[in-house]
Amino acid sequence: MKRYVICGISNRAMTMFIKPMLQQFHKESTIVGLLDNDPLRFQICKDAYKELQHVPVFLADQFEKMIEETKPDYVIVASRDDTHVDYILAALKENIHVITEKPMVTNARDANKVLEAESKSTGKVIVTFNxxxxxxxxxxxxxxxxxxxxxxxxxxxxxxxxxxxxxxxxxxxxxxxxxxxxxxxxxxxxxxxxxxxxxxxxxxxxxxxxxxxxxGPEGELNPKKEDGRYCSTCDVKDSCHYFVRWNARSGAIQVKDDHLLSGVFQNDPPYTDYRPDACIFDSEIxxxxxxxxxxxxxxxxxxxxxxxxxxxxxxxxxxxxxxxxxxxxxxxxxxxxxxxxxxxxxxxxxxxxxxxxxxxxxxxxxxxxxxxxxxxxxxxxxxxxxxxxxxxxxxxxxxxxxxxxxxxxxxxxxxxxxxxxxxx
CATH class of the missing domain: 3.30.360.10 (Dihydrodipicolinate Reductase; domain 2)
Known part of the structure; x- marks a missing residue:
């Protein structure tokens, strides 16, 4: 049986990897560690999957500690894109295989680092191009x-x-x-x-x-040039064509895709310091x-x-x-x-x-x-x-x-x- 740790307890990690590992592939795999920078994600994950109640958890800066204590065969990377490179390189340094969500990393400079690290490691990288x-x-x-x-x-x-x-x-x-x-x-x-x-x-x-x-702010359908808005509290959302196309004016905001929990909205945030309803017309884009x-x-x-x-x-x-x-x-x-x-x-x-x-x-x-x-x-x-x-x-x-x-x-x-x- 192969031992796995998971870096990034995203909804993608839970639905794409954790659930199948606990159900279809429980005879071939076991989850021995969870890593994330947000403790609330551990709670949400363990509430959803009771089988993980006793699996140890580690914060983002405790990767080496996790490897030492859990001795995994594979590291699964499902965290935010820009963090992939750190976990991939750290795993390859320890000669551990990596399974990573796409994109493998966010830029060619880091891609070169991964290629070089893999050439010096007995660990190999799998990119999940589904x-x-x-x-x-x-x-x-x-x-x-x-x-x-x-x-x-x-x-x-x-x-x-x-x-x-x-x-x-x-x-x-x-x-x-x-x-x-x-x-x-x-x-x-x-x-x-x-x-x-x-x-x-x-x-x-x-x-x-x-x-x-x-x-962005110059979008032709921007109802108001003002930064820092969120759909949940926006005073012009009823004038936003993108909002009214998919949301009833009187209903809760639903921002759903395979990377988010269903029914995520501002007054019931699923994660710490994470907002999935920032304004699509913001100038930081x-x-x-x-x-x-x-x-x-x-x-x-x-x-x-x-x-x-x-x-x-x-x-x-x-x-x-x-x-x-x-x-x-x-x-x-x-x-x-x-x-x-x-x-x-x-x-x-x-x-x-x-x-x-x-x-x-x-x-x-x-x-x-x-x-x-x-x-x-x-x-x-x-x-x-x-x-x-x-x-x-x-x-x-x-x-x-x-x-x-x-x-x-x-x-x-x-x-x-x-x-x-x-x-x-």
Whole structure:
């Protein structure tokens, strides 16, 4: 049985790791330590999972003490993005394996530190890129490996975050680049890793445009230019289109996503010194909400990528062009928030010479399109022996996804193309 400690008792840690470890994987794993900078999180976690009542807890500056006392085989990192690097490096120094939430770290400088530390350690890093495990994404990988598309020449990937989910990043710590790396790192590394993995190529150069168009003090729908507001106590919230779209004027504020406890609002804070309802029009926001980017790969493929964090619906459109044909697929996320009829996702393949083929797949239950449960099986049970290709992401994959993400925002700020070799 493997021994695990968890750094960062976030809602993500509780739902993605702790709950499955206590239920599906209790024969293979045991939790021997919890670490966080907020004691209230220990209480919330232990109230939710009575099996952890006697598990020792440690504050953020007690990592070495935790390792010495608990002697874990693995460190799971699910804390705020900017803290990942400290726990990863400390674990590798002790030759302990690491399982970390994406992004692995928030910048290329720290990614290089992780790569160097791993090269000197017997510990290895796993990055939980769960989108790889989505059944449609696995099928696309298999089609590329089979040579169905031929040599891949270009990819178009357009991602849309709706006004509910997209705005949530601007209510919390994600809105500060020094804490999250910006959304081209915090969010888009999901997407860049997918493309890197599909292609099995290394990114070489990035060029991008971007800006802050919807949020921040200059947002066109800002009802009042005033810093320091919170949705719970705001005197102009009934004039805020983002607020009234998702909240009844007389009801409690609900800020829900997979990183927060359900029903979090100001007069019942779940954590110490943590507010998930900061104003999306505050001037401290220093990240972008819109990107268009081009990425060149080392074997010639070109990626055209865009993401918008204030769209009418959530999902993505993907097309992959190859020397033997073209693949297209569209996914709509969060159906309860889509105010129109939409088709079920399929994969359409158009051979260069021939008839269109439509591929339908069995849907999987679980988060991220059914990717989370399969990812967890690979982590706690080992890779699926029936799968004949690599899917689990390591430190190098984490580093290259971050390099592309940082290359995107640097290109926007510096108005030049960014060679990946400057970063990794």
């Amino acid at each position: 989108y790889r495990y989505n059944p449609f994404h696995r099928k696309i990988k298999e089609m590329i490996l089979e040579g169905k598309l031929g040599r891949i020449t270009s990819i178009d990937l357009n991602w849309y975050m709706d006004t509910y989910h997209g705005s949530s990043y601007f209510r919390r710590w994600n809105r500060k680049r020094d804490l999250s790396g910006g959304l081209s790192v915090h969010k888009s590394t999901h997407h860049f890793d997918l493309v890197n993995w599909w292609l099995d190529q290394k990114p070489e150069e990035v060029f991008a445009f971007g800006g802050l168009h919807y949020y 220093d990240i972008e909400d819109t990107y268009v980017a081009t990425v060149k790969y080392d074997r010639g493929t070109i990626l055209s990528y865009s993401i918008n964090f204030s769209a009418p619906y959530e999902g993505y459109r993907l097309s992959i062009n190859g020397t033997k044909g073209r693949l297209e697929t569209t996914e709509y996320h969060e159906p309860s928030r889509i105010p129109f009829e939409y088709p079920e996702q399929t994969i359409d393949f158009f051979p260069l010479f021939g008839s269109k083929e439509t591929i339908q797949l069995v849907k999987s239950s679980g988060g991220h399109g059914g990717g989370d449960p399969i990812l967890l099986e690979d982590i706690f049970l080992g890779p699926d022996p029936l799968r004949d290709y690599d899917i689990q992401a390591g430190a190098e994959a984490g580093a290259y996804s971050i390099a592309v993400g940082e290359g995107v925002w640097r290109s926007v700020l510096e108005k030049r193309s960014i060679p990946i070799k400057e970063l990794i």
